[in-house]
Amino acid sequence: MTNAIRSQGTRLQHGTGAGPVVFADIEECTDIQLGGVSVAVVDVTHLLSDGKESVPGLLDPGTITLTCNYTGGAVQKALYADVLAGRTSPYQLILGGSATPITISFNAYVTKYDGPTAKVDGKLDLAISLKITGVTTTV
Numbered sequence: 001m002t003n004a005i006r007s008q009g010t011r012l013q014h015g016t017g018a019g020p021v022v023f024a025d026i027e028e029c030t031d032i033q034l035g036g037v038s039v040a041v042v043d044v045t046h047l048l049s050d051g052k053e054s055v056p057g058l059l060d061p062g063t064i065t066l067t068c069n070y071t072g073g074a075v076q077k078a079l080y081a082d083v084l085a086g087r088t089s090p091y092q093l094i095l096g097g098s099a100t101p102i103t104i105s106f107n108a109y110v111t112k113y114d115g116p117t118a119k120v121d122g123k124l125d126l127a128i129s130l131k132i133t134g135v136t137t138t139v
Contacts, residue, residue, distance in 0.1 A: 009097015012066060014075050015090035023092055026066065026128075027073035034093065034104070035062035061106065061132040064093070070116035070124035079128060083110035088133060106136040 012032055013023035040057030068076065082089055088109045095102040112129035119125075 005096040005098060005102070007096065009101075011094050012064070013092040013094065014078060015092070016078065021090050023090075024075050026068060026075045026079065027071045028069035029066050030069060031065075031067040032093065033065045035064065037062050059135070061134070061136055063111070063132065064091075064108065064130045066128050066130075068126045068128070070126040076126060079110055080113050083113045091130065103139045104136055105139070106132045107134050108132045 010029075010032060011025045012029055013025055015021040015023045038060045040060065041054050042057040043052070043054050045051075045053045070076070081087075086109065088107050091106055091108050093104040093106075095104070108130040110128060111131045112127065114128070115126040116124035117127075
């Protein structure tokens with residue numbers, strides 16, 4: 001028997017509000033990709049070193065890319081306003097539709113808002129990239 005978590009039910013939420021943050025789903029996401037986390041390598045080699053020496057530097061929490069059906073919904077419009085304003089907002093990535101979902105919380109800013117894209121015999125697509133800033137928390 002597997003312990004795999006189904007991806008159906010996964011959603012990305014955008015937060016707003018100065019007091020308690022209110023989260024709302026980004027409308028009709030079809031693909032959400034959480035980029036990898038990396039750590040800078042700081043060279044600390046000195047003239048008495050026998051070989052190259054390094055220590056870990058700062059953590060880079062990565063990016064999130066998503067593709068959505070373009071709906072012109074309120075949250076899609078809010079993300080467009082964020083990219084124009086250069087605004088950082090809170091987000092929650094809720095993985096899977098299980099009874100005990102995994103939630104990753106973070107702050108991010110929009111680095112790309114691409115679309116809507118129209119295709120013959122197709123639908124309107126929207127591609128968005130978010131740069132995570134600071135640390136993430138997982139519950």
